[in-house]
Amino acid sequence: MICLDCDDLFATWRQQARWLLSHQIDPSHVGWNTVPDLFATDEHYPAEIGPFQARIPVALIELLESAAQYRGEQRWSLLYEVLWRVSHGDRTAMLAGDRLGSELHRRIKQVRRESHHLHAFLRFVEMPAAAEGPPGPEYVAWHEPAHDILALASEHFIGRMGRSRWLIATPQDGVYYDGTELIHERQCPLEWQQLAQQAHDPQxxxxxxxxxxxxxxxxxxxxxxxxxxxxxxxxxxxxxxxxxxxxxxxxxxxxxxxxxxxxxxxxxxxxxxxx
Incomplete structure (x- = not known):
């Protein structure tokens, strides 16, 4: 079995999946893990793209990117199984009535629900104005999402907080909006976490x-x-x-x-x- 690590990034997984697909490597021979698999192969495949070229509908890429935010077992392997079947002419894998399609859409539903939870249950706390030094966040919040939805779901607050500077910290990642740009840190800085968890709301x-x-x-x-x-x-x-x-x-x-x-x-x- 080929053992790959995409570092939980959809863009990296997409490149790896395109390479695997071009060499016609069956999903049963591939696994995505952060720890090397006991049965991972030592065989080296060509670095260049293989001869097989598949036509992938844009709608599938959008579904896969949304489902990629789901944290759970077979997170990336399921996506490749769906991609494999669709690339070989079986588009039923994209449908909720299919075995794989059902799991794909269940994950997408969970991701959307978790995004709604962020919008509904996030509580910003206003920070006191700093007397000196560079301006920091005016509002901070702590949240513990079940899936990797922060980077995209936090854009919801850009149009609702005006030009205010705000920060959202989680146990995994964090975002900071400086009034013009949304900055996403995949590993939330400890300073951000402490600031969000220790904030006191005077009201x-x-x-x-x-x-x-x-x-x-x-x-x-x-x-x-x-x-x-x-x-x-x-x-x-x-x-x-x-x-x-x-x-x-x-x-x-x-x-x-x-x-x-x-x-x-x-x-x-x-x-x-x-x-």
């Missing part, structure tokens, strides 16, 4: 008070809530620490009353004429 208490008061226990459905707001994001949300307590209160009476405990204790006013 945090006000937000928590507001969130606890707009929480409606009568409309609570924990399963639906966790479907839209997975629990893995709670630890990085300011209101995340409040949610378990609010759910517990709802289950022990507030959900029945549909109102806060202190309001429920008050005697209501009779409206209308008594009969």
């Amino acid at each position: 945090g208490e006000l937000w928590l008070t507001y969130y606890s008061h707009i929480f409606n226990p009568a409309r609570l459905n924990p399963k639906v809530m966790q479907g839209h707001l997975p629990t893995r994001f709670w630890k990085n949300l300011p209101e995340g620490a409040l949610i378990p307590g609010l759910i517990s209160d709802a289950r022990t009476g507030k959900q029945r009353d549909g109102q806060a405990r202190d309001i429920g204790k008050r005697q209501g006013k009779r409206i209308g004429r008594s009969v």
Whole structure:
């Protein structure tokens, strides 16, 4: 088996896949790993492109590039299997009804959902203005995405933050927008991570008070809530620490009353004429 390492870069994988395809190397003979495979071959293939030339639809390249952001087993091998079949005339591999196509589209769906999570659950914290030195980010945020969506999904904030300077740090990579250009670091600098994780929001208490008061226990459905707001994001949300307590209160009476405990204790006013 040929063992390759594309360093989790789609552009590198694409070059390797084009070379493999040109030499008609079957997907069963190729694996992408960061650690050399025990059964990797020592055979050397020609460095130049082989004789086979395939016509690949642009739509497939777009699907593969989107699915390449998915982190998981057989991350790159599945893409080559799909490419192999389509290049040999079997375009059903691109469809959701096919075995490979179904997995391809499932990964794309997960990537899109993770991008939505970034847009919905990211919390920027405003930084105090620096008294001296070069200007730094005005807003910082920490996020823990399940897939490699940061570089593309973070472009969402360029048009929404104006010319503000902002930074998003993750355990893997990070982005910094300086007001004109979006800079992506594949290995997030430690300084960025510390800045995002240690940022203090001076308006945090006000937000928590507001969130606890707009929480409606009568409309609570924990399963639906966790479907839209997975629990893995709670630890990085300011209101995340409040949610378990609010759910517990709802289950022990507030959900029945549909109102806060202190309001429920008050005697209501009779409206209308008594009969």
